[in-house]
Amino acid sequence: MKVEHIGIAVKNFQDANQLFAKLLGAEPYKEEKVESEAVNTSFFHVGNTKIELLEATADHSAIARFIEKKGEGIHHIAFEVEDIVAEMERLKAEGFQLLNETPKRGADNKLVCFVHPKSANGVLVELCQEIKK
Numbered sequence: 445m446k447v448e449h450i451g452i453a454v455k456n457f458q459d460a461n462q463l464f465a466k467l468l469g470a471e472p473y474k475e476e477k478v479e480s481e482a483v484n485t486s487f488f489h490v491g492n493t494k495i496e497l498l499e500a501t502a503d504h505s506a507i508a509r510f511i512e513k514k515g516e517g518i519h520h521i522a523f524e525v526e527d528i529v530a531e532m533e534r535l536k537a538e539g540f541q542l543l544n545e546t547p548k549r550g551a552d553n554k555l556v557c558f559v560h561p562k563s564a565n566g567v568l569v570e571l572c573q574e575i576k577k
């Protein structure tokens with residue numbers, strides 16, 4: 445398992461993209477709107493992992509609610525898994541609370557599932573499996 449990306453909740457997508465481009469010395473390799481999560485996302489390569497910036501596109505978005513409560517900042521840690529269904533079964537059996545019954549389509553060509561922060565010491569965890577072409 446490796447850290448696939450670190451998700452950061454931001455209020456202003458353009459400003460945040462410019463700031464992280466300066467910080468990392470590189471432009472994002474991808475920008476993608478994900479309607480199902482009501483977010484705009486951008487991705488930066490950082491070594492063998494990534495930074496994902498997330499801006500809410502609607503008030504009901506998880507990112508909007510997070511920023512309202514906690515302000516901008518680190519939102520989640522995503523782990524890359526080979527078989528997301530098997531990992532979901534394993535975590536369920538270990539007593540972790542999953543936030544979706546089946547994998548759902550995420551950004552950057554992934555199937556994703558989330559683990560409730562209450563099950564993970566206050567950290568929102570995302571599992572990601574690459575969708576093979």
Ligand SMILES: CC[C@H](C(=O)O)C(=O)SCCNC(=O)CCNC(=O)[C@H](O)C(C)(C)COP(=O)(O)OP(=O)(O)OC[C@H]1O[C@@H](n2cnc3c(N)ncnc32)[C@H](O)[C@@H]1OP(=O)(O)O
Binds near residue numbers: 509549570
């Ligand atoms: C586009 C896909 C992309 C990808 O990589 O593919 C993404 O990463 S999308 C990311 C945005 N989508 C999600 O986060 C979906 C999963 N999240 C959720 O279902 C909710 O955000 C949830 C359940 C984690 C929290 O929901 P909500 O904010 O409505 O509930 P509460 O405010 O009552 O929160 C409950 C409890 O959890 C704490 N909390 C909330 N968010 C986080 C967080 N990101 N990290 C840590 N803790 C979090 C919140 O403070 C509450 O704790 P309490 O002690 O009761 O205050």
Ligand SMILES: [Co+2]
Binds near residue numbers: 449451496520522570
């Ligand atoms: Co993510």
